[in-house]
Every structure is written in C-alpha cells, then in structure tokens.
Amino acid sequence: MSQRSCLSVILAAGEGTRMKSAMPKVLHAIAGLPMVAHVVKAAEAAGATGLALVIGHGADEMRKAAQKFAPKAETFVQEKRLGTAHAVLAAREAISKGYDDILVMFGDTPLIDAQALAAARQKLAEGAAVVVIGFRTPNPTGYGRLIERRGKLFAIIEEKDCSEDEKKITFCNAGMMAIAGDQALQLLEKVGNDNAKGEFYLTDIVEIAGAQGLSVVATEASFENALGINNRAELAEAERVWQARRRREAMMAGVTLIAPETVYFSHDTEIGADTIVEPNVWFGPGVRIASAAKIHAFSHIEGATIASNCDVGPFARLRPGADLRNKAKVGNFCEVKQATIEEGAKVNHLTYIGDARVGAAANIGAGTITCNYDGYSKFFTDIGEGAFVGSNSSLVAPVTIGKGGYIASGSVITESVPDDALAFGRARQKTIPGKGKELRERFASAAAAKKKAAE
Template sequence: MTEKPVALIVLAAGQGSRMQSDLPKVLHRLGAVPLVGHALATGRRLEPETVVVVAGHGADQVRKAVAKLDPDARVALQEQQMGTAHAVLQALPLLEGFEGRVLVLYGDTPFIAEETLGMLASHPSDVIVLGFEAADPGRYGRLVTGPDGLERIVEYKDADEATRAIRLVNSGVLAADAATLREILPQIGNRNAAGEYYLTDLPGLARAAGLRVDVVTCDESETLGINTRAELAAAEAAFQARARAQALEDGVTLSDPATVWFALDSCIGRDAVIGQNVVFGPGVTVESGAEILPFCHLEGCHVSAGATVGPFARLRAGAELGADVHVGNFVEIKNSVLDEGVKVGHLTYLGDADVGEATNIGAGTVTCNYDGVSKHRTRIGAHAFIGSDTMLVAPVAVGARAMTGSGSVITEDVPDDALALGRARQVTKPGLAARLMQALRQKKGR
C-alpha cells in the first residue's frame, strides 16, 4: 500500500489508573475485543512487515491477549513506565534490520482510520505528526505550523494566549523512518516535572537536525482515547453506531438497529436479516440471505445462506451451520457441524457433534459430550431422525436414515436404517395413583 515497507509500534504499557481496574487498560473490551485489538486490526491493513506491542503493566496478560489477537505480533517489555519515548526505545531492538516507515500507535486509541494510517505511512517527510482540529482544544499540545511544515509542539502549560488560540492539536500518533528513530530517540531527555522521556520532543529534535517534519490531519472523532469507564462506554456507543450504519449501508436488514450489538470482526452478508436484541461476539460470519431471529447470541460461528437461527438461540465457538439449516428457540450449538437442511427445532444442546444433511433433531436432545476429563464427539448420519429427549452419550454414532425412540439413552453406535430404543419398559399399576393420593391426603389430615 506504500512505497516504503511499514512497521507498527503499538504502545500498550500503561496501567490506566483512572479505569479503577486491576485489568490493564488496553484489555478492556470494545466491540467484544480488547482495546488494543482495534489498533492491531487497523494497522494490519497496511500489511506491515513487523508489529511490536510494548507492554508494561500486566505484561503477561497483554502478551497472552496479543498472541490471540495477532499471533505474528511481537511484544517488547517496558519494565518501568518512563514515558512514551522510552516505550518506543524498548521496541527498537525488535525492529533490528528494518529500514522503512514506523508508525507509533496507542493501544487505547481505537478509532484511527485505515486511510489516516495510510497517509502517515506514505507521506514523504522524515517525521509526520497526526493532528486534528479540536472543537475544544482544552489542554492539548498545540501544533504550530509554518511554510516549512511543523515548527514545534507547544504544551498547553507552556503556551501563550496566541498559541492557546490554535485549534490544531497533537494526537500523539506519529510516523518516522526507522533510521530517524534510532538517531533521534536517544537524544530525548527527561528534564521535566515527571522525569519522563516524551515522544513529543521527537519532532523538535528532528527539525533541529535538518529533517523535514510535517502534520497530517484527521477528524477529531478518530483520536478518541479511552481513560475512564465513562469514556469506554461512550466509545462503545460510537462503535456500535458506526457498525450498525455500515451494516445497513451494506444491505443488511436490521429490524431494530439500536438493539443489535456487533463485534469488531462481525461479517454479515447482504440481504441477511437480523432481528431485535441480537448480540454478535467475536468471530461471527452470517452469509447473505440468512436470518437471525430476536434474542440470539452468536460467537465464533458460521451461518450459511438460507439458514435461520432463533429466537432465543445460542451459537458458540465452532458452530458451523450449512445452507437452509434451522436452529430454533432455546437451542445451543457448540463446536458442531450441521450439514445442509438440518432441523434442530427447540430445547436442545449439540456439543462436539457432526450432523448429516436433512436430519431432524427432536426437542430435548442432548449430546452428552463430556465425561469429566475429556470431550467426545457424536456423529449423526444424513436423513436421520432423533426422537425427542434423546441422550446421546459420546463417543457415539447414529447412522444414515436411522432413528432413535423418544426418551432413549443411546450409548452404543446405531447402524444405518436402524431404530434404537434405550429406555426402561413402562410398568402400569391400575388404580395405584388414586390410592396413593388418598393415603397422602389422610396423612396430611385433609
């Protein structure tokens, strides 16, 4: 996407004390994924050669989360949080041998757009600072520009009235060539009240060294940083509003948009219909023409064209629904593959199962997949009929076109075309119910 190769450094070392949480700030969830996942996902669209996340507070937790979000990303440790420039210095050893443009992003700033990162990556200047026109500049650092680009960054406390009137402010995000970072970062000092090494000193030192420093701008909404629970809630509302608007623009029908909740990676096809109060966790794909009825929760699953889900259904990780599958109310599917035309109408749990095409699963069916130590798989052939209230004790297989009687406990494999009954013989005692009720009433004195 750019002339120069690109690397990303994502700063994620801060504690986030204002969140009032033991969890590192960048691991709080937005759009069903940790905050840092947003910066990683957007940055990956630039096809970077290397991604480095700088962790500090809760480093082990951050490392585990990053490994799930972006297995190819590397993690650098900032043992002492001594400022943003110090954090970038910790990442440089992991960029050894890299010669290209480095983008420095923040794990708590989730909304910077791909197009904005593309401008930073492709800009010809040596150092590029991302700025924005603030409606209320407040205490942001001001960006003072001139004919030769960015002249300086002036912190609010150091600014005179004329400078404070400037509305172009610093987002903190910047880009520079790797060689520039290696040369300039060691020159940054910590002669300030906090005794920290600030990345905002980089543009001034670069300019003093004769390098070209410039500004690119974005909309203020892209620069929203998360520091408190209230800001996280506001960011979630903004994320959901954008996701809903994008789904509608893409041709998805949302019966009541305000009640549908998306994840960062939700993929919903054109002409899909999504009912009220549907929640998408991470890793969901719904193909064109599928319908998700109200009050469903989906995560880590795939729903094929023509399938219907719900109402009140739950699809968990590994659920794969083929074309024209029907999953009804109060059905839970986990780590199971349902082939084309399978019907699972109601009140059923299918876990670790493979179900062949056009099979019918009766109400109350349960795959008993866990023995207390290991999970086991249930395999059901095509065009089978599983009677209501069947317990399938895995590992077990039911053949094609086979049937199970209602209320059966199936512990052995059932061949193709066979009927399996696994229940005790009914015993009927004429008149006994009436005699029992009479005895009970007498005992109670009624």
C-alpha cells in the same frame, strides 16, 4: 509508497491505574480483542512491515498475549517511565534497522484507523521528516494544540503553556506521529528533559526538526481516532464507537440489522449479504455467516459457521464448533456445540446437540439431548440422513442412528440403530384404575397431619 518499509513502534508500558485492574490496561478488550491488538491491526493494514511493542507493567503477561495477536512483534521493556520519547527509544534496536518510515502509536488508542496512518506515511513519502496526526474538536480543553505557520507545523503546545489566543485553536494533537526512518534516532536523541517533570517528551521533536530545517507537517484524522482509554467508562465508550462503525459497515455491505444498536459484533465477525439479523443478537469471536441467513432475536453465537439460507433462533445458542450447512435450522432454546447440522436438517426447539452429526434432512424433536459427556470424556453421536428423533429423547453417546432411522418419543437410546429401523427405549406404560384418587387422598392426609403437628 507501497515499496517503503515501515516500523510501527507501539507504546504499551502504561500501568493504567485508573482501570482499577490487575491486568495491563492495553489488554482490556474491545469487541473481544485486546485494545493494543486493534492498534496492531491498524498498523499492519497501513503497511507496517515491522512491529515493536514497548512494554512495562505486566511485561510477562504482555509477551504471552502478544504471541496471539502479534507473534512476529519484537518486545522492548521500558524499565523506568521517563516520558514518551524515552519510551520510543526503548525500541532503539528496531529503529536502527533502517526502515523508511517509523510510525509511533499508543496501545490505548484502539480506534485509530489504517487510513489515518497511511495518510501520515504518504507525507513522509513526499519528503516530510515528521508528521503529526491531529484532530479538530469544538472543545479542545485538555489537549495539546498544533501550531501551524504557512502550511508547516511549528510546535505542539500543551494547554497549560498556551496563551489565550492559542487556547482558541481547535486543531489538537492526537499523540501519534510518523517519522522518517533516516532521521528518527538523531531527532529522538536530541530530546531533553528540562521541564517540570524531568521527562523526555516525544512532542519536542517537532521544534527540534524545525530548527534543523526539516519539513514538519500535520495531517487530520477524526476525533475518534485519537480516543484514548484510561478507565472503564472510556473503554465502554470506545466499544460503543467500534460497534457503531462495524454495524454501519455490515449494513453498507448488504446485511439487514433490524435494530442495529442492539447487535454486538466481535472483531472478526463475517456476515454475507442478504443476511437478516433481528434485535438483541451477540456474536462472539470466530463467527462466519454466509449469505441470506436469518438470525432471530436474542441468539448468542460464537465460534460457529453458518451457511447460506440457514435459520437460527430465536433464543438459540451456537457454541464453538457449531457448523450449520445450507438451509439448516436451529430453533428456539436450542444449544449446539462441536456439531455439524447438515443440509436441510432441523433442530427446532428445546434441544442440546453436542459432539454430533445431524444428517441432511433429519428432524430432531423437542427436548432431545445428546448425552455426550460421562464426567471425564466426550463421545460422539452420529444421526443419519433423514432420521427422525422423537421429542424428549436422550441419545447416550457413543451411538449411531442410521439413515432413515426412527426414534420413538421419550426414548433413551444406548445402542446404535440400523438404517430405517424403529427404536423404542422406554418403560412399558401401566395403568391402574382408581390409583390416582387413592394417592391424592393419602398425600392430602399426610400433609394435614404434618401441618397439625407443627401447630
């Protein structure tokens, strides 16, 4: 089957009015990725060599978004919504290019997996002309039933048209199907609209193909594969299912999740074996974590690279561009952005490191800030290997702290510090005996006078 070409036609023209959103429904995200992009990824994983997106509502927005998740996809506009078969035929130009297999998918079913699509393609390779993907459920109410006879699919009957016996059937239509490329156009063109809504239904090709003596079969996938999104509640349910899948994958790959249900992954999160993730951790897009790292509770990480044996959190925030090298530590209530924390360096607590390099084995004291922004431009701070920055220091970029440099606590550093030098950047302390008592008495008197005046 690997030699067979495949076109995936993804129907994404629905308005999604029940989402109560100005944004096209299929662009709402699951795990940080538009739901239609999940469908694209599944199609590509199942071997699709061509992609056709059928769009409608928000066409310009859809095209712009598609450039990110499906840059090679062709887009076709369904000007009028006249049914699913009509929607597929909007991609006639792509279908006519002679693909061996045509996969018809829906942009609002983001949990479809590649295995279900590959199984349908396999049936085409074995000679079927139409393959319908179905699922079984103990509560089939509302779904079209798949009617099979002698191992072949005879018809798809909508529930309102089912007899009492047919309503008892638990094998239901997931909506997606695979069609032999050399039969697709002629089958689609024979679909009529002689029904109450005057629409062209894709499901009709089952009976059309059967009447021509073509082989029509069904394959079975899990109910989750068919889960469609129509409102925000269903979007949240799909997110829950996706996260549960991903957590299990991570744990089976050797990652320890102490409280799995509290950890949230992005669509592209990568975590190496023997990494431990404590409760209530959120991973945004672009996170790569090597083996044996430890991510403590309540950390928020996105766009970051974390090497082996690093220690992060609790309550740490790693923003895009954070690059932690082997055995680096970023502790509680620290924020790192567009900065490299080199091997063995420590940023332990209450610190902001942005647009910077912290050299190997350097130590950054509590309350340190790299002052990297002047309101218009960003500037770089370079902290050398083995440097020690005392607590409550402000490093005003651009500035360099040399290898082995030592910054006294409470300093404001505005000039570069040579290797192994000690730098102070604070006012000299002055102590005036009895002055504290005098100030307290003065302030208390003023407060009493103010209160009396108010009365």
